[in-house]
Structures are given as C-alpha cells and as structure tokens.
Amino acid sequence: xxxxxxxxxxxVTQMGNDKSIKCEQNLGHDTMYWYKQDSKxxxxxxxxxxxxxxxxxxxxxxxFSPKSPDxxxxxxxxxxxxxxxxxxxxxxxxxxASETQYFGPGTRLLVL
Amino acid sequence: xxxxxxHLPTLSVQEGDNSIxxxxxxxxxxxxxxxxxxxxxxxPQFIIDIRSNMDKRQGQRVTVLLNKTVKHLSLQxxxxxxxxxxxxxxxxxxxGGxxxxxGTGTQLKVEL
Numbered sequence: 001x002x003x004x005x006x007x008x009x010x011x012v013t014q015m016g017n018d019k020s021i022k023c024e025q026n027l028g029h030d031t032m033y034w035y036k037q038d039s040k041x042x043x044x045x046x047x048x049x050x051x052x053x054x055x056x057x058x059x060x061x062x063x064f065s066p067k068s069p070d071x072x073x074x075x076x077x078x079x080x081x082x083x084x085x086x087x088x089x090x091x092x093x094x095x096x097a098s099e100t101q102y103f104g105p106g107t108r109l110l111v112l
Numbered sequence: 113x114x115x116x117x118x119h120l121p122t123l124s125v126q127e128g129d130n131s132i133x134x135x136x137x138x139x140x141x142x143x144x145x146x147x148x149x150x151x152x153x154x155x156p157q158f159i160i161d162i163r164s165n166m167d168k169r170q171g172q173r174v175t176v177l178l179n180k181t182v183k184h185l186s187l188q189x190x191x192x193x194x195x196x197x198x199x200x201x202x203x204x205x206x207x208g209g210x211x212x213x214x215g216t217g218t219q220l221k222v223e224l
Contacts, residue, residue: 055210090155
C-alpha cells in the first residue's frame with residue numbers, strides 16, 4: 001500500500017514546455033508539501049498546503065504553481081520549463097503542519 | 113540565520129561497527145528534530161525523531177541524542193549493516209513550526 005504516491009516517476013521534456021506532476025496521499029493527512037532536491041542532494045521546501053490552503057510559499061519562480069483539489073492531492077504545474085528546473089521533486093504529507101512528514105518516491109525531471 | 117548542517121559529508125564504516133552521524137543546528141528556538149534516511153532512487157524515509165524536552169531517544173538499532181547547550185544532534189546506528197548504506201539527513205522545524213529545514217546530508221557507506 002503506497003502512502004504517498006507521485007506520477008510520473010520520470011519526466012524528460014524540452015525547454016519551454018509546460019508539465020505537471022501529481023501527488024496523492026492515502027494517510028488522511030491534512031498537510032502536503034512539495035520539495036526540490038538538487039544534484040547535490042540538497043532538499044528545499046517549495047510549497048505547503050494545509051487542508052487545501054497554501055501556508056508556505058518559498059522563493060520559487062511563479063512558473064511553478066501548486067494546486068490542491070482536495071486535501072489528499074497536491075499537484076505541481078510548471079510553465080516554460082528551464083534547464084535549471086532539472087531536479088528530483090518530492091511530495092510529502094503530515095498529519096498536521098508541524099509533525100513528521102512522509103515522502104513520496106520522487107519525480108525525476110530532466111529538461112533538455 | 114537558520115541553518116542545519118552536518119559535520120561529515122561521507123562516513124565509511126565496517127559492517128558490524130557502530131555509526132555516528134552528527135548534525136549542528138543554529139536556531140535555539142527549534143523544538144522538533146527528525147532524522148531521515150534516503151536510499152538511492154527513493155524518497156527520504158523517517159527513521160526517528162526527538163523533541164527538545166528530551167535528550168535521548170532510542171529506536172530499533174538507532175539512537176538520537178540532542179544536546180541543546182551546543183545545538184548538536186547525532187544519530188547512532190548500532191551494528192551497521194549493508195542495508196544502512198544511504199544518505200542521512202537531519203531536519204529541524206523552523207519558521208514558527210511549519211517549515212522543515214533539512215541539513216546537507218551525510219553519505220553512509222558500509223564496507224563488507
């Protein structure tokens with residue numbers, strides 16, 4: 001049983017394209033997150049939603065737009081992809097905003 | 113500013129030995145710390161956590177120590193096994209308790 005799932009696992013695309021990554025959690029958690037992990041393994045928070053409301057919005061280009069249709073889903077849409085967007089993107093969830101976060105398997109994005 | 117850092121980027125240990133992974137943090141107001149393990153190609157996996165009202169917490173083969181005086185956190189792994197090979201991250205809740213800030217990670221290599 002997958003607790004936090006993401007699709008797709010791999011995404012290879014051309015510069016300038018628009019793409020979306022989807023995340024779903026079946027843990028009944030209220031809070032969901034998007035992280036970016038760079039080539040040096042550094043993990044940085046991008047966004048956090050609590051019960052479909054945005055609570056954290058780090059310094060992220062506005063080409064990145066999260067969307068939470070319900071509290072079990074948090075999708076990430078990226079417009080006009082750039083080479084520097086290549087990274088692994090992780091979704092996570094927690095029961096409440098200040099509790100243990102559980103991560104998905106990641107989406108490996110490569111922009112050519 | 114806030115920072116969570118690790119002293120050693122790579123740690124090599126012999127199978128069966130104990131491993132100690134260290135982490136320094138700078139925000140004295142932080143009150144919740146989590147250790148994650150990330151295996152190659154996977155998402156971070158929760159190992160153990162500790163709140164600031166404790167100085168030690170034990171799990172199965174793992175122990176986390178918290179020294180608030182010097183703002184230091186460590187993860188001890190007993191009888192290290194090949195399956196323990198991974199990148200280990202300490203993480204700290206900052207920003208009023210909503211944002212999880214990750215350290216830079218330590219690569220643990222277990223030699224047979």
